[in-house]
Amino acid sequence: MGFQWDDKYSTGNDIIDQQHKQIFAYLDELEDHIENGASQEWVETFMSAIGLFTRSHFCFEEMCMRKAKCDVASQNKVQHTKLLAAFSAAQQRFKNEGVTDELLSHLQKFLTSWLVNHIMKIDVHLNDCQE
Template sequence: MEIKWTPALKIGHDVIDSQHIELFSLFDEFVDGCAKGRGKASVLELYQSLKEYIEKHFRDEEALMASSGYPGLEKQKREHKNFQRQVSELGNTISSQGVALIELVQMNKLLVNWLVNHVQDVDQKFGEYLRETASGE
C-alpha cells in the first residue's frame, strides 16, 4: 500500500498543503516499515515521528482556523482528537503486541483512509473558506 499525496488533495494554502505532503510521506514510511517487517524498535521510531508530526500539524491547522475565524473549527477539533485517539491505540498495540500482527495492516488502512477523506472533504472546506474570505477583503 503506497500512501501518496496527490494535487487533488490540495486545499490551496501553502503551509497546510506542504504539511499534508510531509504527513503523507511520514505515514508512508511508517506503513512501509510495518509491511517490510522491520523490527519493533525501528517501527516504533517511525511511529513516533509520525505521531509527533500529526500533533504539530493539527496544532498549526487549528491555530490558523482560529485566527481566520473559521466556523468549522469545533468540528475539526473533534475529528482531530478522534483520529489522535486511534493513532495512540495503534501505538499501544505495537508496543504490547509487536509488529507481526495482521490487525496492524487493517488499522493502518483505516487511519490512511481517514486521513485521505479528512483532507479531501473537511480540510477542503476550510480551503474554500479561506478563498472566500480573502476575496471579500
C-alpha cells in the same frame, strides 16, 4: 508507493499542504517497512515521529482555521482529538501485543483512509475561508 497526491486535496494553504504531504510520506515509509519487515524498535521510533509531527500539524491547522473563522473549525478539532485517541490506542496495542504485519497493515490502511477522508471533508474547507 500507496498514495498519490492530487490537487483535489489542496487546502489553499501551502504550509498545510506540505504538512499533509509529509504525513503521506510517512505512511509510504510505513508501507515499505511492511513489505520488508519492521522491527519493534523501528515501529516505536516511527510511531513517535509520525505522532509528534501529526500533533504539531493539527495544532497549526486548528490555529489557521480559528484565525480564518472557518465554519468547520470546531468539527476539525473534534476529529483531530478522535484520531489522536485512535493513534494512542494503536501505540498501546504495539506495546501489548508486539509488532505484527497484520497490526501494521491495519494501522497503515486506517491512517491513510482516515486522512484522505478528513482532508476531503474538512480540511479543504480552508479554501473557502482564507483571505
